[in-house]
Amino acid sequence: MDLSSFITSLTTSFIIFVILMVLFAYLCTKPGNVVVYYPNRILKGMDPWVGSRTKTRNPFDWIREAYSSTEQDVVNLSGVDSAVYFVFLSTVFGILLISGILLVPVLIPLAMTEKNPNVKDSTGKNAFDDLDKLSMAHLKEKSPRLWVSVIACYWVSIVSYVLLWKAYKHVSDLRAAALTSPEAKPEQFAVLVRDIPFSSKSNSRQEQVDEYFKTIYPETFYKSIVVTENKEVNKIYEELEDCKKKLRRAEIIYADSKKVNPEGVVQTHKTGFLGLVGKKVDSIKYYNEKIDELTPKLEAAQKSTIAEKQQGAAVVFFTSRVTAAAAGQSAHARMIDTWTVIDAPEPRQLLWTNLPKTYYEREVRQYVVYFIVFLTILFYMIPIALISAFTTLPNLKKLLPFLKPILDQDAIRTVLGAYLPQITLIVFLALLPAFLLFLSKAEGITSQSHAERGASGKYFYFSVFNVFIGVTIGGTLFDSLKEIEKHPNSIVDKLATSLPGNATFFITFVALKFFVGYGLTLSRIVPLIIFHLKRKYLCKTEEDLKDAWLPGDLGYATKIPDDMLILTITLCYAVIAPLILPFGAIYFGLGWLVSRNQVLNVVVPKYESYGKMWPHIHIRILASLLLFQVTMVGYLGVKKFIYTPIIIPLPVITLVFGFVCSTKFYRFFKTTALEVVASRELKERPNMETVYKSFIPPSLNSDKALVEHLDESV
Amino acid sequence: MDLSSFITSLTTSFIIFVILMVLFAYLCTKPGNVVVYYPNRILKGMDPWVGSRTKTRNPFDWIREAYSSTEQDVVNLSGVDSAVYFVFLSTVFGILLISGILLVPVLIPLAMTEKNPNVKDSTGKNAFDDLDKLSMAHLKEKSPRLWVSVIACYWVSIVSYVLLWKAYKHVSDLRAAALTSPEAKPEQFAVLVRDIPFSSKSNSRQEQVDEYFKTIYPETFYKSIVVTENKEVNKIYEELEDCKKKLRRAEIIYADSKKVNPEGVVQTHKTGFLGLVGKKVDSIKYYNEKIDELTPKLEAAQKSTIAEKQQGAAVVFFTSRVTAAAAGQSAHARMIDTWTVIDAPEPRQLLWTNLPKTYYEREVRQYVVYFIVFLTILFYMIPIALISAFTTLPNLKKLLPFLKPILDQDAIRTVLGAYLPQITLIVFLALLPAFLLFLSKAEGITSQSHAERGASGKYFYFSVFNVFIGVTIGGTLFDSLKEIEKHPNSIVDKLATSLPGNATFFITFVALKFFVGYGLTLSRIVPLIIFHLKRKYLCKTEEDLKDAWLPGDLGYATKIPDDMLILTITLCYAVIAPLILPFGAIYFGLGWLVSRNQVLNVVVPKYESYGKMWPHIHIRILASLLLFQVTMVGYLGVKKFIYTPIIIPLPVITLVFGFVCSTKFYRFFKTTALEVVASRELKERPNMETVYKSFIPPSLNSDKALVEHLDESV
Known part of the structure; x- marks a missing residue:
């Protein structure tokens, strides 16, 4: 990609962004659109047009509002999970900003002033254009200036460690504060019980479960709901x-x-x-x-159904939060495959059909799913690499010569050159998340939030392996097919050699993502159009209308891996092509602002997992950092820098850091620390009947059927 | 070692054994020795001379008595740990017996009838004597008879899996039965609390602990004992x-x-x-x-001390067994490094001084100890290898020529040749256990039983690496020093080549261990002499006399690794030299009988861990099996058998088997399953004050001091 496509790409992206911003500023003041731009506030029963909104609006009002909102506002309006997402955005923004402050003004001049006759002359095909002069690839082999790269690696790593440590601590506090809340949450009084063994003694599962838990918790056991086969x-x-x-x-x-x-x-x-x-x-x-x-x-x-279709799983209720929390952490039966007790998720995100799956079924399903994911990650790489290789302009002309007259036109060539590969990539990636979420649910996971975490994790590894590594190596696939064939194992070296050539591609990719992506998110053009179409032609009742504007949630399963991919790309290029750092920082800074607006005004969270997403994010940020460090070892090796071993401790430190963080913080995210639920008295003793009823699936929630059943079983 | 030394060794061992048996049969009927031969029965307040003992005795009475005793007798008289030890002995006996029944009559004739001219003629120094003809080493390279070796490997492995699975299940039942017991045991009502954070709010640690647990367990918290600095x-x-x-x-x-x-x-x-x-x-x-x-x-x-020297650890008591069991499994604080709660061991085996060690101190100590153990294992190898190499007769003559006239005498040469290496080995190993126990305690472990498990584990790896591998390779050290220098990494191949040459050495080692070792254990000659000497010259009071005959416990820290070493040796030779199988089986069969007598009549267990030793034994049996399988891969490779890959799945199966067993059974050994302690009502509500007092260290157990303190703190 040459300088002109680069500028074109950035400019057009920016123009689209500005248009979308203006549209947003205009449309969101219209009373008819209020349900599209402020649905979360409306659902919470708040006035959508607070404060200055009633007066004259300018296009930057939303920025001020987003910026001035506090973390507590986010927790109140959208829950801990959203607040954790902002911790993620601000932490990464911090890492990239602080790294950039040192790296951009130091590394770029160093690279520009280096005289490297080899690059321009001897190897013609690697010829660097103006942009590439700004990258460290421009440094000579064995150049003493590579010392600065080494220091830069340490700087980025140390900044990451410090900010990640602080973030983990902060998120842990957020989670504790939410769980300590004196408001009674139904799920805090319940546990899930799976793998209930078949018993010939009891008349029904219900009796069996009640008897079992009454024996163990004679004072705090309240009631249980046995999971039933509800299909009919x-x-x-x-x-x-x-x-x-x-x-x-x-x-x-x-x-x-x-x-x-x-x-x-x-x-x-x-x-x-x-x-x-x-x-x-x-x-x-x-x-x-x-x-x-x-x-x-x-x-x-x-x-x-209640009488005859009881299955080997149940939700058990206790009258005490501490007992429920302790039960979720304790082994009840001697064997792992019977009476598995785990914390209950919120009723709204409980995946009922997964509950009765037995221990062995779950284990087998898990391994099968891992294997399928492994295959998916492996074989998606081939088409992506091919597409990436085909969709460069020279390749297109070579392979589809009939397009030549069109492609030779200046305007078309510039636009296509700037966008074609990125658009292919984005479209390709949009097909996958639903499949991965389906796979995660097929593992036998009990809650929506956990399934989304699983899908998000799979998607992250997928996108890093396929988009980042695939595009990087694939982009030079035609150039260096022979080399790969010769040394198929030297992927780190290969990556290190290929990275500099793709720097500008990824810079435009990041810019496209934030200008167009965030522009669309903020302006909500698509939901707005759909809403107005539905209102005009389909909606008859108030109910229909509400369905038409009801927004979704943030969609962590795709949002977080997308952000993580940008982070991985930015980190890996941070030292090689520091120009990417400001773009990465803008991505996360702008993301923070736009998401604040989304969270405060638009999206409605589908569940609350009290920040259980964080350990998952933390590990993946560290995985990105590790990839960056390993790549840098390879890169300095390729540059024949003899002091390369000096950065070998970095990956080791990252692993140790990850281990220490997991040991110190993770247990509290996996289970609930007893002191947290015991530390404050409840505002009022909860009505246990309400707690109990909140877990009954709606299709069974007819008071008549239940009362009869209770009469029978008591 | 030639056939005559082999026979001499076996014969003299057997004669010593017979003499010791006769001595035992004679001495144990004498009334004055009753306290030496039946101390456990006396301490339990039982008549030592039950049933037939009053009538005429024959030397085999003890065998009948040992054999007719049931597992329940063992549990009643000596606890679950002893019963688990018998499960270990009978399981291993079963493995070796069932393996031997197939392997001995099939493999030995196969090896004897093989015509292998290469072995006798071409390589003079590897010349095989008569005994070695019985081993698989006598087979030709690429011989189709090696197929039988492959089948034998699978047979031994499958027998091991089946018996180990049954044993794990059985031990789990034993543990459950003991924990279900309606008798209240003090430790079931207590938990240990470590890493109590420093608090500026509370006046004392005592108040802080009481307040913390009263908040979490308002109904079941009883009292706490804060650990104090008791040196003075x-x-x-x-x-x-x-x-x-x-x-x-x-x-x-x-x-x-x-x-x-x-x-x-x-x-x-x-x-x-x-x-x-x-x-x-x-x-x-x-x-x-x-x-x-x-x-x-x-x-x-x-x-x-109670007022001023309180430290950051405590023993906390609950009025319910279920609460105590659940508390020991639950995270109380958000961070791993504060308020660590674990199950309490029995008061008698609590290592008080280790309790106040902080989390970080424990972690550091653990790694330091592991490093020291690693060094110990590594550097003990050198002297053992040297000693083993020096103490063969030809080497002794070469190195210490002045001994030649003595060594040339037939009788001395035969006896020394038969015993010297084995005795050196046994003496050398006797020095280590105390050091390893000290190291285990230095890790910061809270109970004697856990420390002994730790020491036992260290000793096992030590003895396998040093005795088995050290002697095997060391025995041929002088022959093949150059080869080792050339390929230092090919230890499996080296082991595989060296194994056959050491088969007879290890057979005599096993025989010596059981004839002389068990003879001494059973006859109690040494404790008998010490007792009579003490009684005559030192004992003045009844108390002194009791101290003189009071027996120790079984000494798991050395007994189990010793047995495991024999098992490792026997397994590794099972297919190469199947003649070792009957000897191994006798070792464990005889061990079972002798230990039964010991456990029923003699030894007094120092602690009860309810079978927590088993997972530890299980893993190490699997480690031996793995070593056997890996060695066989190497051995068949050395024999240039082209179907060697057929046994490569075996080590993988062993790893999977170990993982499955740990997943299924281990959790119940680590913690107490709640259903187990809840499943039966207690005989009577325990007197909590007695439970509480049983944990007070004797030096603080003056009622006056305590009562005053309680008055103050309540």
Whole structure:
């Protein structure tokens, strides 16, 4: 990529960003769009237009608002997980900023002033253009200026260690504060029980579970819910709910029609496929009949499900938070494969269907999933490498000569040259997350948040291996296929040699990500258009309207690995091409601002895991740091710098640092420390019946069925 | 070693064994020796001469008695740890017996009938004698008969897996049965608390601990004992106890002298060094004065110790076994380095001085100890290898020519040739255990049983690396020093080549161990002589007499590694020289019988860890199996057998088997499963005050000091 494509890329990205910003500033003041730009505040029952919003607005108002919000605001409005995400953004921003302050003004002049006749002349194909002069690749082999690279590596590493340590401590405090909260949370009184062994003594699972826990916790055991096979009852329940919704809609349309014609127009529809075929019926009457028919059917199904379809898992409730926390950490049975007790997640994120999976099933599933992920990571590399190699302009012209007349036009060539590879990459990566989330859930994980953490972890390794390593080596694939064939094992060396050539590609990639990506996120153009289309053509009731504007959550499963990829790229280039550091810093700084706006005004978190994401993020930041350090060992080796062994301790220090952090902090993230839940009295003794009911799946939550069952079992 | 030394060694060992047996059969019927041969029964308040013992005795009575005793007898008389030791012996006996039944009649004829001209002729120095014809070393290179070796390896491994799995299950049941016991054991109501952080709020550690646990366990917390610095008070206490003992002795001697002379002879002694110098004083008067002086001093020291010398560790008591078990498994504080709570061991085996060691101190100490052990294992090898090489007869003659006239005498040469290397080895190994136990305690471990497990583990690796590998390679050191220098890394190949040459050495080593070792253990000649000498010349009071016959415990720290070494040797030779299998089986069979007698009649266990030794033994048996399998890979490789890869899965299977066993069973050995302590009601609610007092160190156990302290702190 030459300087002009680089500038073009940056400029167009920036222009798109500015347009989106202006659009955002204009659109978010319109009252009709309030539900698109401030849904979180509306759902929380707050006035969306606080303070200055009522007065004149300027396009930078949201920045001031985001910047002036405190961490406590975030915790209150969006929970600990969101606050942890900001700790992540600010920590990484800090690392890149502090690294950049030293590295950019020192390394770039050093590289520019180096006279390196070899680079320009002897090896023609490696010819460096103007941009590459700014990178350390411009240094001569064995140049004493490489000493500065060594110091820079230590600087980046030490800054990372210090900030990561502080961040871990801070997140641990955040988690403790949230768990100490005097407000009773249902999940703090519950544990999940899996692998309940088959018993011939008890009449039912319910009795078996109750007896078992009553013996162990005679004073604090409250009740239990045995997990049931809900497929049938869920189906009836959904059908019923659907009928009720359609009935409400039909009634509203009928009422609306009355305003025009006092007699009203009777709503009709066809009962066949998609309402297109079949008998024409009176909708209101039809749905009323259907509801009358389904309601007793549901009740019967509920009763039979609770009585007959009990499975080998349960949710057990205690009257004390400390007992529940201790139970989640204690071995109850002698063998690992029976009576597994773990902390309960929130009811809303509990993955019911995974609960009854047995220990051995889970183990087998886990290994199978790991194997599939391994294959995915390995074989996605091939198409990505090919695409990356094909989509450079010269290659395109070579391989698809009929495109030559188009590609030779200046404007098209510049735009395509600037964007083609990045767009391919982004599109390619968008296909994967759903698959990985599905795989994580297939492991038998019990909570949505855990499944998303799993998917996020898989995606991170995928993107580092495929995008970063794949593109880096793939970008020079045509140049150096022979070399790779000769030394397939020397991937570090290969990476080290290929890195400098791809620096500008990745700088534009980062810039594209933040200008266009954050521009789209902030302006919410796509959700806005969808909302207005839905409102106009589909929404009939208030309910429909709310469904149309209801926002999602931040989407950690893809957001964090995306950020991590940018971090990995920036870290790995930090010393080789320090110009990337300000771009990386802007990515995370701007990300912080945009996400603040999102979290405060837009997104609604789907769950709360009290910062359990952090250890996961921490380990992956360290993995990036390790990759950077190993790459630098290879890079200095390629430059034939004889003091290279001086940075070999760095990867070791990173591993030790990771081990120490895990030992010191991790246990509290895995389980709940007893002093935390015991340290403050609850505001009021919780109503245990409410706690208990909050865990009953909606399809079974008919008071009638439950009361009967309770009468029987007590 | 030729056939005649082999026979000599076996014969003399057997004769010594027979003599010791006869001695035992004779001596144990004498009433005066009853305290030497049946101390455990006497201490348990049982009649030592049960059943047939009163009638005529024959030398094999003890065998019948040992054989007819049940596991429950062992548990009742000597605890779970002893029963677990028998599970170990019978499991290993089973492995060796079942392996031997197939291997001995199949492999030995196969080896004998092989015509292998290469061995006898071409390489003169490797010439095999008659005994070696029985070993697989006699097979030709690439011989198809090596297939049988492969099958034999699988047979031995599968037998081991099956028996080990059963044994683990059985031991787990034993542990569960003991922990379920309706008798209240004090340690089940207590936990150890370490790393108590410094607090400026509380007035004392005692208050801090009580407040902390009262908050978390408002209903089940009972009391706590804060660990104190007891050096000073212990010194005074010991002095006082010593005075009391001497006073009692002086009184008895005075009373005895009255029987002769009605006025009695006043006991006197000198106050100086060892009673040899200084002023002559009236003993009774002197000790009475001393006791009067020390008693208030002790009380003052107790008070000041409890008040002022509190340290950062405590023993905390709960009124419920389940709470104590759950507390020992739960994280109480957010950070790993504060409020560490672990299960309490029995009071008698608590290592008080290790309790206040902080988390970081423990970590550092652990790594330092590991490093020292590593060095010990590494550098003990050199002298052992040298000694083993020097103490063969031809080498002795070469190096110490002045011994030649002595060594040339037939009788001496045969005896020395048979015993010298083995005796050197045994003596050398006797020096180490105390050092390793000291090292284990220095790690900061809290209980004697854990320290002995640690020492036992270290000793195992030491003996395998040094005795087995050291002797095997060292025995051929002079022959193949050059080869080792050339390929220092090919230790497996080296081992595989050297093994056959040392087969007879190890067979005699095993035989010596069981004939002489068990003969001495059973006959108790040494303790008997010491007891009679003490009784005659030293013992004055009943107390002295009891001290003289009081037996020790089984001494797991050395016994188990010794047995494990025999197992390792036997397993590694099982296929190469199957003749060793019957000897190994006899070692463990005879060991079982002799240990039964020991456990039922003689030894008094010093502690009870409820079978926590087993996982430790299990892992080490697997380590031996792994060494055997790896050695066989090397051995078949040396024989140039092209199907060698067929046994490569075996080491992998062993690792997987070990992982599965640890996952399934180990957690219950590390902590106490809650269902186990909750599953049966206690016979009676324990007196918590008794439980509490059982943990007070004797030097502080004056009711006065405690009561005052309790009044203050409540």
